[in-house]
Amino acid sequence: MVIKRIGIGLVGLLVVAFIAVFFVVPGPLISTAARTGQGMLFAEIDGRDAVVIAYDDDGYSGFGFFNPWDLGGRITALDLDTGETIWNRGLGDDEPAFLTRMLAAGENYAYLRTTFGFLVISLADGSTVATEDDFSDAVDFADLTTEVAFSPSQNAIMIGAEDAPVRKIALDTLEVVDVDAATSDTWSCVVAWNGHGYAESDTEAVTVDQLPTGGEVLGFGVPSGSAPGTPGKRLSRLNDDGSGRSVGGAIFVDPGFVAQSVAVEPSPGACPHAQWDDDVFPGGRTIAVPLGTADGYGVVDHAQSARTDDRQISVVDAASGEVLGSSPAEGGLFDAAIAPSGQSVVIVDRFLPGVLPSWGTTPVTASVLLISPEGSMREIVLAPHGWLGLPW
Amino acid sequence: MTSSTNTSRRRRWWVPVIVVAVVLALIVGVIGAVAATHGPARSEPTGTIATARVDGREIAVVVYKGDTFPHLDLLRIESMGFSTQAEAFDLETGRRVWDTMLFAEFGGTEAEVLGMGSAYVYVRSAEGLLILDAATGEIVAREAEIDGLGDDYIAAIDAYAWDATTRSVVLLDANGRVLSIPADGLAAADAPAEVVERWRSVLNTRSESGSVFSHDAWEQVDHRAPMPNGETVAPVWAAAGWDIDVLLEDGTGLAAGWRDGFAVTQTYQPNSSEAYYFFQVGDLATGELVGTVEGESSASAVTVSDTGRVVLLSDNDTYQGLLIVASANGIRSSVIGERTLLGW
Helix, strand or coil, X not given: CHHHHHHHHHXXXXXXXXXXXXXXXXXXXXXXXXXXXXXXXXXXXXXXXXXXXXXXXXXXXXXXXXXXXXXXXXXXEEECCCCCEEEEEXXXXXXXXXXXXXXXXXXXXXXXXXXXXXXXXXXXXXXXXXXXXXXXXXXXXCCCCCEEEEECCCCEEEEEECCEEEXXXXXXXXXXXXXXXXXXXXXXXXXXXXXXXXXXXHHCCEEECCEEEXXXXXXXECCCCCCCCCCEEEXXXXXXXXXXXXXXXXXXXXXXXXXXXXXXXXXXXXXXXXXXXXXXXXXCCEEEEECCHHHCEEEEEEECCCCCCCEEEXXXXXXXXXXXXXXXXXXXXXXXXXXXXXXXXXXXXXXXXXXXXXXXXXXXXXXXXXXCCCCCEEEEECCCECHHXXXX | CHHHHHHHHHHHHHHHHHHHHHXXXXXXHHHHHHHHHCCCCEEEXXXXXXXXXECCEEEEEEEEEEECCCCCCHHHCCCCCEEEEEEEEECCCCCEEEEEEEECCCCCCXXXXXXXXXXXXXXXXXXXXXXXXXXXXXXXXXXXXXXXCHHHCCCCHXXXXXXXXXXXXXXECCCCCEEEEECCCCECEECCHHHHHHHCCXXXXXXXXXXXXXCCCHHHEECCEECCCCCEECCCCCCCCCEEEEEECCCCCCECCHHHCEEEEEEECCCXXXXXXXXXXXXXCCXXXXXEEEECCCCEEEEECCCCCEEEEEECCCCCEEEEEEECCEEEEEECCCCCCCCC
């Protein structure tokens, strides 16, 4: 009898454990975890200034029994003024697309490169207008030697492929056309496999030590009388001799001004004789443009305190040093850009564990900070998941 | 009929027991297979050693990064087997005195021992300062728990240092003050003026964070053993090898162990099938070889204890750190972070 009871007890335990593991435990552990693609695009959609962002939704969504939400690569358009989602769709028709690289946006179309090919997206609703199959007569986008880059001066996506001349797709068109000899001499080595093309990491956000604004230059300095290694720094108005005057009383630990890393166009006609990157990009591939300089504010990336590496983004008034707003960014700065309409967009990595923090979750997720020309900040968390993996 | 049914039921009672036994056997089998096919838990010591006499015996404390993956290790599940530990060894016997987990984070947390007295050990880390009981290894206070520092502590390894002149921990707080904790003290207070002068521009000014898990002592070697009278002694006891170096005292530049009439050599054996380095003790007066141990990497953290023992770090061919202790009577190595078969 004893053995019988033990046996029944063990079977019961296994059944309970099975139900718990597959149906109960996942709920609290479901997490929000998204990673944005490289770059972001700006467009006017239905009269609204919008930022278009692609992301991979990697959040743990339980075992998928109850989750109708498409995971994988997605793309969304956010209203820059209100933060509202204008549209949000899965990327790719037949198979999901990941690690999206945002190339450029015209008035009607956005052009993207993903691990699964080349996509053209309608800015009106996020639907896929064309895939690489639609260009297969002209370009083999599946070939790893095919490289693409955006040229602002040509207002086109420049395309290079092994043993093929440079071609382009003008924005808002779906036609691949040849370029003239001069344009080819400028771009052939930039869109060449293993050539002098834009490095992907060069287009991510950077921080700079100084913020030029209103005819002055702001920086950070150790409060007077403190040891050089004091972690907290004050916003300072820098003089020509390198000295500075404190602006406001706020203290920032390990600070830097957030800047957009803007790609520079290649030197005209440099490719035929180029041996080094400097021959094509004499001043470097990118220039750093600090956010807020035109509007009198600075965006500061700093540690939350001297006791942690967790980061924070704060907007400070350049004239008074007043902190206009702050948002946690535990995982740090990821990307930043200035919209043509004047708003700044900063993408950071947040730490958002599931309902119950657990080692089973992946708590780092992308969050979008929309900063108005007045310096007010609004946070939009991408791809949140609630109980059973459903969107919040 | 009834008897047959009862027999059938009795047989079915065994089924779940057998299923559970098979599952348990599989788990044990997997654990055993991992233990049998993988090397022991790995350990990587940081570049400093502290020594002191504690409760009548001389001990050395070293901080190391441990990695028990893929062994079963319930203490380090979240960190995938990684941890940062402090371990104390009896310098007379080479036996472990205590081993304390300081951090359990994936990849290991940057930390190293700063110094110690007869009561407390001081460890600096990327998370702040830790004070351990020198006799038991128990963490007495860490980071914000330290009196006189509290929430003003800085989570940066470079904000803490050991001032050998005053035998005290010096540290920078978040407000830019230089504080100190004397050896065997538990509270931080404003440092004396001369200490502030020495350290004010040094603490927390490292431009790039480097790993403390990689140190060597190539600046602490010479091909002959320098003596205080200006003479040098040739290490005739050392095994023939590609390169023979005598380990030197930090500070004086003299042969480590000269006060007790011995010196320690490391010999690089590029063609050795067993070890790349031989660490050997030689009698400076007679030139006789006293003892030999082997290691896979060159010596680091060469330290001379108060009783004249030369203590240094190396590692073995299974990626475990070694604490090597040399004296006039011989040389011995102890495995740092040694675990049982299952990784505990």
